[in-house]
Amino acid sequence: MDRVMLDGNGLGLTGLVRLADAVAGPVVPPGALHRVRRAHESAGRLAAQGQWYGRGTGVGAHRSVAVDPSDAAGHALRLLRSHAGGAGPVLPARQARALMAVRANQLLAAGSGIHPSFVTALTEALRLGVHPVINEYGGVGTGDLTALAQTGLTLIGERPWLTASPDAELPAPVALRPGDSLALLSSNALAVGRAALACHDLEEAASFAGQAAKQAERAAEAYRVVLACELVAAVRALRLGPVEPSAPAFRVAAAALPADMEDRALTGDVTTAMELLPQLADL
Incomplete structure (x- = not known):
């Protein structure tokens, strides 16, 4: 499996998508993990x-409530549970993996103080192809508190x-520290991961739209050829009748197409008929 480097700095859109799609695994330089430890x-x-928020x-309305140092581990667990x-x-695996990749890279910037x-x-977890159960709806705000708590x-x-x-195989459970x-x-x-995806x-989609437009243009051109062939065949058939129709479309087409009814190549007639199509559409 290919590797995408996570070092807290260089994760780009392509690398993130490859991790989210499980077509690449992460690799963390030892120096980046050392910075996190420091x-x-x-x-x-x-x-x-001192007492840090x-x-x-x-937190929140309880920001002025002190936590007893002996209960620091319990406070950390309650913070996640609450x-x-x-x-x-449940979010698709792709989005959950994008969250994990983004958060791992953010933490590797070594500014959070996490273990x-x-x-x-x-x-x-990214390497093993497993992901947490994350619900679609959580808290409202600038942080994805619910998804990250889960x-x-x-x-x-x-x-x-x-x-x-x-x-x-599953990742070993992590010890939760203050x-x-x-x-x-x-x-x-x-939010970052979903926006990137x-x-x-x-x-x-934009790249495929260009290809689709070209294919549609080719199909329209082929349809114009078919209509021109039908027009040439119709004019030649009507000319064989005892009385030529007086319809405006026939008069325009008959005036432009050769009157020669002998067997011959009709390439030139079809080209002329194709040029007539826009004029006939206005009649």
Whole structure:
């Protein structure tokens, strides 16, 4: 299988689509994962110096509520569970894989403070061809909180993976540490992934539209030839009758087409008839 590099910087549209379509697997440079580990360690040192939003406190309306350090792990789990209430149909595998690819690459930029095991689990899921159950409808806002909470609960082993076969290999469950939940949730990875797929599909449709237009033009030209042949045959047949019709269309066609009724090649007659078609259409 081909490989697409995820390093927090260079993921383009083509690479993202290949990962989403499962025709390529991810590869993460060791240096990129090392940066994530260093950022995680820095975040831990900063968190020890005070109460940071979502890590030492609640979120939203509970942002002023302090979290007891002894309950930090429980707070992280509650944060995922409380945001995972999605509804509606399950997203297609392609969109779920796009979310995982985008979020893994975002986290590899090393600005979230998340533990690197989450990055490893996301890329391992892409490699193994499994994805989380993500509902179509979730929270309203700039972050894809519900989709990422459902993804997070899957990564830690609380929700099942969707697989192509019952005996498919699965990523090992990740240990949830203080700060990991908010770091994972703070993203619009699903919106970015779906927009990228839509952009790619639009480009594909546009390229096929040009081919379709050319084929339609060829079909129209062939139809004009058929009509011209029918016109030549009709004029020759009507000329054999005792009285020629007085219809305007016949008069125009008879005036333009040769009166010679001998057996001969009719290529020139057909060409003349094709040139007459627009004039006859106006009658």
